Amino acid sequence: MIGKPKHQRLVLVVIALVAVLAAVLLAMWGLRDRAAYFYTPADIEAGKAQPGQSVRLGGMVEKGSVQRLSDGVTVRFVLTDGAAKVPVEFRGIVPDLFREGSGAIAEGSLGPGGTFDASNILAKHDERYMPPQMGNQSAEHQTAKTVAK
Amino acid sequence: MTAETGLAALWLAAALSLLQLALGFAPGMSKSGSAPIRAVAVLQGGLTLFAFAMLVLVFATTDLSVALVAENSHSAKPLLYKIAGTWGNHEGSMLLWVTVLGISGAALAIFSRRLEERTFVAALGAQGALALGFFIFLLFASNPFARLDPPALEGRGLNPILQDPGLAFHPPTLYLGYVGLSVAFSLAVGALVTGRVDRELARAMRPWVLGAWVFLTLGITAGSYWAYYDLGWGGWWFWDPVENASLMPWLAATALLHSLNVLASRESLRAWTIMLAMIAFSMSMVGTFLVRSGVLTSVHAFAVDPKRGVFLLILLAFYVGAALLLFALRSGRLSEGPEFELVSREAALVGNNLLLSVILGVVFIGTLYPLFVEALTGAKLSVGAPYFDAVVGPIALALMALITIGPLLNWRRDSGERLKRLIIPALLGLGAFIILLMAVPQDGLLAKLGFGFAVALFPASLLPLLARKLGRTPLTTYAMVLAHFGVATAVAGMSISSLTTSETLIAAKPGEIVSVGPWSIRFDSIRPIAGPNWTALEATLYATRGGAIETLKPQARFYTDPPTETTQSAILTTLTGQLYTVVGQQVGDRWQLRLWWKPMVTLIWLGGALIAIGGALALLGRAWRGWRKAGVR
Secondary structure, eight states: OOSOGGGHHHHHHHHHHHHHHHHHHHHHHHHHHHEEEEEOHHHHHTTOSOTTOEEEEEEEEOTTOOEEOTTSSEEEEEEEOSSOEEEEEEESOOOTTOOTTSEEEEEEEEOTTSOEEEEEEEEOOSTTOOOHHHHTTOGGGTTOOOOOO | OHHHHHHHHHHHHHHHHHHHHHHHHSTTGGGGOSHHHHHHHHHHHHHHHHHHHHHHHHHHTTOTTBHHHHHHOOTTSOHHHHHHGGGSSHHHHHHHHHHHHHHHHHHHHHHOOSSOHHHHHHHHHHHHHHHHHHHHHHHHHOOTTOBOSSOOSSOOOOOGGGOSHHHHHHHHHHHHHHHHHHHHHHHHHHHHHHTOOSHHHHHHHHHHHHHHHHHHHHHHHHHHHHHHHHHOSSOSOOOOHHHHHHHHHHHHHHHHHHHHHHHHHHOOOHHHHHHHHHHHHHHHHHHHHHHHHTOSOSTTOOOOOHHHHHHHHHHHHHHHHHHHHHHHHHGGGSOOOOOOOSSSHHHHHHHHHHHHHHHHHHHHHHHHHHHHHHHHHOOEEEEOHHHHHHHHHHHHHHHHHHHHHGGGSOSSOOOSGGGGGGHHHHHHHHHHHHHHHHHOOSOOHHHHHHHHHHHHHHHHHHGGGTTSOTTTSOHHHHHHHHHHHHHHHHHHHHHHHHHHOEEEEEEEOTTOEEEETTEEEEEEEEEEEEOSSEEEEEEEEEEESSSOOEEEOOEEEEETTTTEEEEEOEEEEETTEEEEEEEEEEETTEEEEEEEEEETTHHHHHHHHHHHHHHHHHHHHHHHHHHHHHHHO
8 A cells, every 4th residue: 555565564553553643642632621620619719720711610509599680591609519609600591400509510611700600500410310520529319320321 | 030030041141151151262162063152152142131021021010029120110100111111220221231242142143154163153152251241240240130128119210301212212222233243342353263354254244243333323313312302402412421432332333344344355454353343342341331330420320339330340351351462462363465555445444444543532532531530630520522523523524535535446456537526526515615604604614614525425425326337236335325425414414503503592471472593483371281290381382484383382391200300392393404492490470491493403313314224225235145145056
């Protein structure tokens, strides 16, 4: 195919190695600024997340903190881990099981004013489901079980 | 009694798989030919199927003295979902997995007659070895038949998101694909043992890979549509680890399918094809590990007993390690195949394999990266669409270019003469790209390029039929054309829908008129309704874009056992796209409505279906050819 026919196998092996290397380099380049880290409100308060950087923020929805704006589709609430509090703003339909006093993960980035702009909210999916990341924070739902697939 | 019968069958099948392993590899055993090991494989598969049938029976009758039923079922559930509930949980789905493994082994024993005997016996032995490991996992770490004493009074129900016809067929379809690849793995092991990697092996392996690939394609396509309408998020692919778990074996199987063609036609790419066959099933096992061990954050990851995760990881490491070791020891002995030129069908297929492997690599790394980082540093992170879109997209475009060119090249060497036929398709594609560039102001270069490539591929994929007598063209050529046409269809759908979707999110009072894209939608009313095990608030929407008035009824549903809320989207499918509507929560006297107009989005799944039909046609074509040959003899 390339070069002398005698070395074709060698050429193919080299091509395969190049492919593996290309995949690894490409992945590393992609992961460098596209992986979203998971932070707790305390991490945010400690300044671990840069404003604008896409992260996941997980905590409990503070009781009494959920308020709806007059447009009917924007919601503001506070995520807390007991140590720190972060105000979150989200425009959209919150998940079915988004409740005050239960766990939620907000995907988005920290705005300049210290409010977290969420582009997506993940909540405890049903009474038995709990994302492993939230499982570490509250012991009450440890008896989760497998469903589906 | 049913549960105990099932458990006994499982133990017996496990013992037989040990025997199968011994018959396959123990020296001297092969003297008696392949008859004994064939019989054992068939019996093992039959017993596993029987055990699975017993579990289905236990679920169908809601036997609450079985722990698994009590935890996952409910007597008030419709029968279809009781039966589907059999595999809607960890233990049951693992049993289904092993059942497909057993049936695959039995089918290999029954149908593969033409392969060299020693290779064949070793392959069945390898299939036995795979089965044994997973039997041990089932019996010691995931017994589906464990009793509950005293029996429960009522079952705990099933996640209502999963009470959907999609669930009834989605996992079994995917499993047929996942585990069907085990046969390719076993045949590769057999070929390495005997050192015979030739045309015959490729022909023996091809129907299994084709079949598994068709099921994987169907499973992924159906799963994507299911997530699209059931989750109510309006997206059709989320790069969720579980989706990736099914995509990775598909990518490997697609590469394998193409390299098998080289092996079958030209006897080139021997070691590479063997490697791919091993990788493909390894990816199935990685997928099973990711989904079943609960290590990942995902809609599907339900924190499970960590013991099981470790057990699965050990199985995975053992099988992949053993296969790689065998490959390292034996692949050097394989003789090199015939040569080919830089411009040739083989070279194009090597390119296809490389690009698919790179995609597989970046998906694999992106999916597992969070696990490694957390294990090493304790930091938690997630890798999602921004990563995958950015790294997979450009490679996928290069692959599109290759699909356009490859089928027009000759085996061994090509003058490139026929590539002139691509001028018109290329100009069409370029034109489409330029039009999009000017007509759609927002960015999305990748999608615009994607549409350009798709427009070029539509006519180009038909070119292999040009200047041929259509009646005498083999069915397999039609199959390839159809599958490649399906790729163009799916990519066109992805590009157009991502570029032109319009979305409206609003809180509206009944009687208000809302617009999205070309549609004007009247929010007529909202009222409570009731189903067998749920109640719901159902909105009535009247939609029109000038012509007839269509009715959509999205619901917010509340299930009683277990208490859960879900959104049921209402979708209107038209020739030019889909109107997707979701009703959210009540805000004072208003209701949240989320509306999407998604032009051409249906092409995505239509394309997936065409690809799968292409695969099925190829399978049929091979069977037909084989049958005719046998008839002539």
